[in-house]
Amino acid sequence: MRKTYKLYVGGAFVRSESGRSYPVRTPDGAFLANAARASRKDVRDAVRAARAAFRAWSAATAYNRGQVLYRVAELMEGRRAQLVAEVAAAEGVPAERAEASVDAAVDRWVWYAGWPDKIAQVFGASNAVAGPYVTFSVPEPAGVVGVLAPRASALLGLVSVVAPVLAAGNACVVVAAPDRPLPGVTLAEVLATADLPGGVVNLLTGHTAELAPWLASHQDVNGLDLTGADVEQRTALEVTAADTVKRIPRVRPGEPDWTADPGTTRLTAFLETKTIWHPAGV
Amino acid sequence: MWEYAPAPEARETARLRSSYGMFIDGEFSESSAESLKTVNPATEEVLAEVAVAAPADVDRAVAAARTAYERTWGPMPGAERAKYLFRIARLVQERSRELAVLESLDNGKPIRESRDVDVPLAAAHFFYHAGWADKLAYAVPGRPDPTPLGVAGQVIPWNFPLLMAAWKLAPALAAGNTCVLKPAETTPLTALVLAEICQQADLPPGVVNVLPGAGETGAAVVGHPGVDKVAFTGSTEVGRQIQRTLAGTGRRLTLELGGKAANVVLEDAPMDQAVEGIVNGIFFNQGHVCCAGSRLLVQESVYDDLLGRLKRRLATLRLGDPLDKNTDIGAINSAGQLARIRELSASGDAEGAQRWSPPCPLPDRGFWFPPTLFTGVSQAHRIAREEIFGPVLSVLTFRTPAEAVEKANNTPYGLSAGVWTEKGSRVLWLAQRLRAGVVWANTFNRFDPAAPFGGYKESGFGREGGRHGLEAYLDA
Secondary structure: OOOOEOEEEOOEEEOOOOOOEEEEEOOOOOEEEEEEOOOHHHHHHHHHHHHHHHHHHHHOOHHHHHHHHHHHHHHHHHOHHHHHHHHHHHHOOOHHHHHHHHHHHHHHHHHHHOOOOOHHHHHOEEEOOOOOEEEEEEEEEOOEEEEEOOOOOOOHHHHHHHHHHHHOOOEEEEEOOOOOOHHHHHHHHHHHOOOOOOOOEEEEOOOHHHHHHHHHHOOOOOEEEOOOOOHHHHHHHHHHHHOOOOEOOOOOOOOOOOOOOOOOHHHHHOEEEEEEEEEOOO | OOOOOOOEOOHHHHOOOOEEOEEEOOEEEOOOOOEEEEEOOOOOOEEEEEEOOOHHHHHHHHHHHHHHHHHHHOOOOHHHHHHHHHHHHHHHHHOHHHHHHHHHHHHOOOHHHHHHHHHHHHHHHHHHHHOOOOOHHHOOOOOOOOEEOOEEEEEOOOOOHHHHHHHHHHHHHHOOOEEEEEOOOOOOHHHHHHHHHHHHOOOOOOOEEEOOOOHHHHHHHHOOOOOOEEEEEOOHHHHHHHHHHHOOOOOEEEEEOOOOOEEEEOOOOOHHHHHHHHHHHHHHHHHOOOOOOOEEEEEHHHHHHHHHHHHHHHOOOOEOOOOEOOOOEOOOOOHHHHHHHHHHHHHHHHOOOEEEOOOOOOOOOOOOOOOEEEEOOOOOOHHHHOOOOOOEEEEEEEOOHHHHHHHHHOOOOOOEEEEEOOOHHHHHHHHHHOOOOEEEEOOOOOOOOOOOEOOOHHHEEOOEOHHHHHHOOEEO
């Protein structure tokens, strides 16, 4: 049976409100499926869903967030065969390479699943101020993050940019790799069944170049990951995003090496630091 | 109100000179272009002529900073860099009276504040960061070998001229960067004395360059291709322009921008302390504070009681000569800022809020605005949404703590917030939910070099102070 690939918005799988779809092909040109081609309105719906979900997700205990993320990894592994087949088709790589890529994606998710309850201790601080005050700084999520997923690595790359955003407690709107969106939609099906509250991740398929400006200009988006942006569009997106003072991590040209140690750069990219003061006295 | 005999600080202490040059490559020089006149906002008298840096001067300063970064400051062991910064801290302490009086003359802030807050904190910033210079391996978790970024272009505002210079220079230098600093057009003097202190400390030439000027000089600094990192403190509007300028360049940026902080008073708050905190929150430095507690949110059940206390307290504030040690409220920094405060206050009247000020005679000359509060303010009013940057408090009410959080967060800004309640669990509940980079609970407007400071949302990004502030100057 051929599968219908939809958008994932607010915890539901929906067609684009525009009614548009576009054919997805293998690198060799063989037809794989039609994917929904999201519109500006879908971006706005996704941002609204993300904002609504952010409140509960960021307020959940770090232990709970970690368990939910670990559950995602468990379910990904359960769908390993399907993901391998989709990655192999999407990226045009042999099965062994697709297997390695899917396994690395599962491992990456597990790495981030262990982070939520350690972020405060590693990146927070108790501040020794010169006065009768107790002062401490806690990392907090920035809010709603727009993520332009990388173009080449359909699953490992996607996981590498989405999982850290979630581990930090943010909600996000993700634009999947435009030519290779299908493993992303399957990942969304994993997320939908993994106790991740609806709206924490919203996944759009379509043309990144068409959707990115709406994310960049949206007043209720706090940060933007430009990893998968068109190179010639990046500067314009940054200019647009400056209107709302968005957080925009530095992106190097070209597809990153997703097999490398991820470090904590992406984990901290969309974290704020809140400093709290209280007098100490009797 | 008691009468106090005047107790002015001696103006001579400032060692004011008739003209000041710009500081490039370790030397003071005249401008290749024009100069500006900086005035005492309390009297409108011209204090001094100050060289304005033209684009050619910016080129020269950036080149000097680059050379110093590559030849002296960058390769220098951290332990040696630390000694210079400790020395600068000591020199600021030694010249603290001079700096305080000069700051009050140039800025208009009360000497009590420049003496007790601005200058001691500036010294503390250098002292704190000096100790980091040889401990950078511990500054960023998981990055044992961070490197400096290069030349930092730094643009600072007029509200805390010396202190903002210290906030910018100290972490940049500790991390091994060199600096091109542009002080504000209306308050360049203390930054230039700080440059002189750098000379006295034998800081190698080019490590710190200070370029006075207006917006064009600032734009030339932040847009200079030889600058690797830009740090800006000022308005959100200019911050946006700078972010646009740097778009696509890959150069680092931190922004500390405007605010519209909510100061939330719950019904079980310690009222006397809350009144002091509200006054400190909005009238400290004439309200020229990005993190000022400019929106007072009061729980309805204590509104009448609190407002009565607050008005009685405002009636005791002394407005006048910034150099008088009894003065609580000094001069508005410039005619332009005074016009902005007047315009926004007039919008409060026009939109239906009720204005109140205590009896408060204003001096005949200079730029002055009385301590003012508006009641009957709705969230839609401009005075509840826009940063006034003056001694004007907008009072709103709420019924439940949840409503207080909703109203407090209903702003594109997110720099600071205040909470007043005697119940610890309420303090923490609110502190967790307020979307702001600094939350002062049962206190307000506290600053320390060890405590990270900076905003959420459109109040900017990046932190200043603490380990977090250092990260903004490291390639980790």
